[in-house]
Amino acid sequence: MTGGPLEGVRVVDLSSVVVGPICTRVLADQGADVIKVEPPEGDLLRNLAIGARSPGMPGKFMQFNRNKRSICLDLKQPAAMAAMHRLLDGADIFVSNIRPAALARLGLDAASLAARNPRLIHCAILAFGTGGRYANRPAYDPIIQSLSGIAGTFERATGEPRFVPMVMTDHTTGLIAAQCIGFALYRRERTGRGEAIEVPMFENMASFVMTEHLGAASFDPPAGPSGDLRQLSPFYRPLPTKDGWITVSPNTDAQAFAFFDAIGRPELRDDPRFSSAQARTANAAAYFEVRAQGLAQRGTMEWLAILEAADVPVAAYNRIDDLAQDPHLRDVGFIVPEDHPTEGRLHRTANPNRFGGGERADALPAPRLGAQTREVLHEAGYDDAAIAALLDAGAAREASLPPA
Template identity: 35%
Template sequence: MALNDTITAPNGPLAGLRVIDLTSVVFGPYATQIMADMGAEVIKVEPPEGDNTRWITTGPVPGMGGIYVNVNRGKRGVMLDLRQEEDRESLRRLIATADVFIHSMRGKAIARLGFDYESVRAIRPDIVYTNCYGYSRRGPEADKPAYDDTIQAECGIPHVQGLMNGEPGYVATIMADKVAGLHALYATMMALFHRERTGEGQEVEVTMFEAMSSFMLVEHANGAMFAPPTTPAHYHRAVEPNRRPYKTKDGHVAALIYNDKHWNAFVAAVNPPWASEEFATLAQRAKQIGRVYGLLGETFLTRTTQEWLDTLQALHIPCARLQSTDELFDNEHLNAIGFFEEVETEQGPVRFPGVPTWFSKTPGKVRGPAPTLGQDNSELLTKVTSSVAPAIAGESQ
């Protein structure tokens, strides 16, 4: 696999892989961030104005906002104005050294610039070329702009939130971007696996709407999958209004007293006044899950959070204390396993959320900070690409 020997290869499962990354915001960059953590050399290509995520959240200096710094960590960075032929030629030279080309531009836009799949394959025949789109090119919504909020709306998230809360609402995380990013990651890796076995590259398309529709319909398809449908397309337990953290005397606790083993243990230990044979089996409780949640809610009000945690943990019932996202940085478990990785940057130390997967032979790690705009232009566009310039020039004649 292509990797210029002037760049030190890390010890990760993707070490030796070179990725040309023309993605922006979160969908594509999240996929390539994981590739970088796993050892790939990811070269992020940005326009002169930079990726929008440089500016949408705060950071120690302008242009290095928190989201940008996180999803672009460990990448190389070049700035190219692809409206200029000289910069397009520089990108062609980089492509000639690459294993993966991934972008999040609209299909017509990337084609106008001369970097559609056929054009890129002409430079590097075995390349894996991944398109990150909002909607498939095969459907009527091809080239329609897409953002996390609009995709959440179209795949049904606000609808099911409304079934739970009485009013439609988004979930408080950019779920569509991140789920689609994970799809882009595994799809690219599968194409690379095919190339490893056959030597054959290919084009891959990953779309936010289709990814999130698949994601939502795992459980929410429910009885709507059958002909004729047996239920509406939602999973009733997930949208039950009483499904929420239980309020205690002094806070809240999350607990799932769901299967028969956990239910019987809870009833025997707590002996709530409403316990009866009508709740004896999972099937019985599932038919009246809202009532069950309501009765449990009344019971949880009788003790403190810590008292409930002590009781539930002794019974091996899944439970957790509610914590904020700020508290994750002080979480005992995460700190015990060394989850956070501190990296020195020009802007000072950054404490990154680390790699959530573990490999016994080729562990991933945060390779370094996110690039400043165009920081690697000199090295990558002169030293690295000069060796392939004659071949590219010859092909263009």
């Protein structure tokens, strides 16, 4: 009994790397029973990421795959596909990030599975929507960042295109997929029927960029150029102080005027370039330069005290290694110590969201490849002899323990 809002919901997860696993981790964190179906070589992330105590168990994989159970099936073998169908016949949700043509060749497309299990919610996370010419192209995060305009926002801001240094499009699309699954579950409660969901990375990220930056170019004819001038400013970043870095974001008049007072420039309240939110947006480059010049006068801790007292949005600058020591994250118990049964002591992130009606009470460590193969097959109705036959044929595989 997990106690989360998705308790009793079973997910068959045929996804890998990041975009699918982040979706199913959200579902698992909320109490769903997520069965991670992996090929004999395992999820690519097991070998793509570095930093592990034993093969196939790098830290990055473990962060994305907590609260899941792993079954290893070679779906090229008919006996393994039969086992897969048994799992899907008893599932509520199927998640994959396999290209549409390959999914159809496996007979795991939405129409085929709906014929077997009409209540199944089939969520296909794709690089590109099936209605377009890119539909069956392979893609990873940098491909989508380049194509969707994310890298182009850096060119507008700094003169050089670059990628956000994390798989942002995978994370974002995975979260959107989990949201869509929630919507579909709600509709199934009313109709009794499942449905097919298509969640494309490219279209979702193009939507993010265009919603943020189309702006005046939304009109026909355009009322002005595209792009949010504030966010495309080279000063839209942490700014240097006398002894470090800091970030400020005074947007309302009250916040901006309090900031002007704090940096010793109260006369800027009446400067027509800065006297209203609209004026500050139109003159974003000059406004951001004023911020940069003002913040260079004092040290970071001094500014934090002054600006927090003035109710100006302000924050210290955290590097990656600083996050584990952030006092707020410590207050809320964001970093959770875990004793993994094979990988030893580690630290993982907690589920940041809270449900008043109850949350997942247990916590499953990220599984070794095939760690629950036998257990899951038993639940699907296979007896010991049938499981042994699958294992002997190589259609299913079990986890091997790391060397002592």
